Amino acid sequence: MLTRIDHIGIACFDLDKTVEFYRATYGFEVFHTEVNEEQGVREAMLKINETSDGGASYLQLLEPTREDSAVGKWLAKNGEGVHHIAFGTEDVDGDAAAIREKGVRVLYDEPRIGSMGSRITFLHPKDCHGVLTELVTSAKPSADHSSAEH
Amino acid sequence: MLTRIDHIGIACFDLDKTVEFYRATYGFEVFHTEVNEEQGVREAMLKINETSDGGASYLQLLEPTREDSAVGKWLAKNGEGVHHIAFGTEDVDGDAAAIREKGVRVLYDEPRIGSMGSRITFLHPKDCHGVLTELVTSAKPSADHSSAEH
Numbered sequence: 001m002l003t004r005i006d007h008i009g010i011a012c013f014d015l016d017k018t019v020e021f022y023r024a025t026y027g028f029e030v031f032h033t034e035v036n037e038e039q040g041v042r043e044a045m046l047k048i049n050e051t052s053d054g055g056a057s058y059l060q061l062l063e064p065t066r067e068d069s070a071v072g073k074w075l076a077k078n079g080e081g082v083h084h085i086a087f088g089t090e091d092v093d094g095d096a097a098a099i100r101e102k103g104v105r106v107l108y109d110e111p112r113i114g115s116m117g118s119r120i121t122f123l124h125p126k127d128c129h130g131v132l133t134e135l136v137t138s139a140k141p142s143a144d145h146s147s148a149e150h
Numbered sequence: 151m152l153t154r155i156d157h158i159g160i161a162c163f164d165l166d167k168t169v170e171f172y173r174a175t176y177g178f179e180v181f182h183t184e185v186n187e188e189q190g191v192r193e194a195m196l197k198i199n200e201t202s203d204g205g206a207s208y209l210q211l212l213e214p215t216r217e218d219s220a221v222g223k224w225l226a227k228n229g230e231g232v233h234h235i236a237f238g239t240e241d242v243d244g245d246a247a248a249i250r251e252k253g254v255r256v257l258y259d260e261p262r263i264g265s266m267g268s269r270i271t272f273l274h275p276k277d278c279h280g281v282l283t284e285l286v287t288s289a290k291p292s293a294d295h296s297s298a299e300h
Contacts, residue, residue: 002176004199005155005207008235018279025249025278026152048155048237052200057155057207080245080280082232085158085197087176097209102175107247108255126176128166130230 002095006048006088007045007060007115011075015063018042018080022059027124040069045115055088055138060115064118067078084122086134095135096121111137123144152245153203155284156238157210157265161225165213168230169194172209181208182266187206190219195265205288210265219272222254234272236284246271252267254278 005077012018022028031047046059063082064072074083089095092111100106105124114120125132160167172178180195196209212233214222224233239245240260250256255274264270269291275282 002198005209006160008155008158008232010279012279021279024253025252029154050202051207051291057199057201059155082158082235082281099175104175125231129160129162130173131232135165143222145184 002087002089002135003093004051004055004088006055006059006086006134006138007058008082009060009062009066009084009134011062011071011078011080011083011087012080013063013075015044015061018061018063019046022046022061023026025051028059034115035065036114037065038112039071039114040064040066040070043115051088053088058115064125084132084134086120086136088136088138090137092119092121092135092137099123111135151241152237152239152285154201154205154238155207156205156236156284156288157208158232159210159212159236159284160231161212161221161228161233163213163225165211168211168213169196172196172211178209184265185215186264187215189221189264190216190264191221192215194263201238202230203238208210208265213238229279234282235286236270236285236286238286238288240287241289242269242271242285244285249273249285261285 028046030044032045035042039064044061048057050056062071097107104127107122111121112117119137124134161276178196180194182195185192194211198207212221247257248258254277257272261269261271269287273283
């Protein structure tokens with residue numbers, strides 16, 4: 001079950017300038033940055049609020065690391081703007097399977113690794129009224145880390 | 151201060167079909183519907199989660215009521231998809247004034263009435279890295295209604 005707006009993914013040409021725009025204009029601070037080579041993006045997560053399911057909502061600012069990445073091709077066609085929206089769930093595998101059963105194309109056979117160790121998949125925008133839609137299950141605190149505390 | 155993702159505004163050609171897509175695919179239910187003649191839209195709000203500032207995050211599905219409305223023109227050019235994003239604040243007037251001071255174009259001289267009696271304004275997408283950005287202050291329970299309870 002999808003229980004929150006997890007993030008809004010925004011494609012930009014220059015991550016540092018865009019981060020600075022969000023900081024200077026609204027006071028939003030960077031919560032996390034990473035490079036995801038598989039997705040071909042360098043990204044910054046700005047945490048906006050926490051959510052009633054125990055998660056949070058972020059803006060995800062995305063700069064392509066190569067022109068032939070999905071985000072790179074999208075930017076070349078569309079310019080900067082909202083690239084996708086993402087809903088949070090405890091069970092991305094189960095929800096993706098159920099949604100595929102309903103005839104919506106799910107872009108990955110198995111979820112892949114997204115921001116901050118999450119597991120993600122995408123739904124085809126043409127099956128979702130034009131909206132590229134991501135499903136996200138956040139990473140749990142690692143078992144190794146937890147056990148080290150005891 | 152902007153304290154939540156208030157909603158994601160999604161433009162669609164047929165509100166009833168799009169509402170049914172979100173219900174059938176994800177189980178999201180309609181929380182509120184209205185027609186905003188000034189904005190030229192018929193809309194449905196789907197509540198996704200509550201937020202740590204005491205508000206909530208919604209999907210706002212928008213069908214134009216006339217072709218020459220902002221959403222109607224946007225749809226004719228872009229097709230269905232994410233039209234804008236909105237941040238919630240306790241003080242849309244103060245935040246809009248502060249953001250205007252920073253050189254970002256604010257589209258209305260004074261906030262106008264948005265969904266569910268909120269007060270809203272928009273920032274020019276060309277000043278916001280391609281993202282049409284709305285600021286929203288939710289309606290308080292009406293004073294008349296509150297006093298009637300006492």
